[in-house]
Amino acid sequence: MPYVPVPKDLTTVKTKVAFNLTKRQLICFGGAAVVGIPTYLLTRNVLGDTGAIMALVAVALPFFFFAMYERNGQPLEKILKNIYITRFKRPKIRPYKTDNFYAVLERQSKLDKEVTAIVSNENRKT
Numbered sequence: 001m002p003y004v005p006v007p008k009d010l011t012t013v014k015t016k017v018a019f020n021l022t023k024r025q026l027i028c029f030g031g032a033a034v035v036g037i038p039t040y041l042l043t044r045n046v047l048g049d050t051g052a053i054m055a056l057v058a059v060a061l062p063f064f065f066f067a068m069y070e071r072n073g074q075p076l077e078k079i080l081k082n083i084y085i086t087r088f089k090r091p092k093i094r095p096y097k098t099d100n101f102y103a104v105l106e107r108q109s110k111l112d113k114e115v116t117a118i119v120s121n122e123n124r125k126t
Contacts, residue, residue: 024075028067036060 014022036056044052069076
């Protein structure tokens with residue numbers, strides 16, 4: 001009887017569409033072909049074959065990274081988005097601030113005492 005390994009965590013299993021590639025990988029490889037082939041054909045006469053191949057690789061390489069790179073279950077664009085947010089959008093220094101319920105009650109108590117003092121002073125004046 002043949003043995004088939006079944007992963008314990010089924011969230012890591014990805015559906016393969018064609019050529020044992022996922023839909024995401026097919027789209028990225030298609031984008032690499034759409035950008036890379038015209039780059040090669042347009043630069044072949046100017047740069048020669050070797051230069052055109054290097055230009056093709058330089059233009060298509062980001063698409064391959066987006067298709068294949070994954071860390072901790074996150075694709076490259078999510079990693080880049082997180083890096084952008086932490087570097088440029090969020091403040092560099094994040095002070096630790098607690099939300100202490102008892103401090104809120106204490107402030108409210110002080111305000112209540114202050115209001116009653118003001119009201120009692122106004123009642124004495126009249």
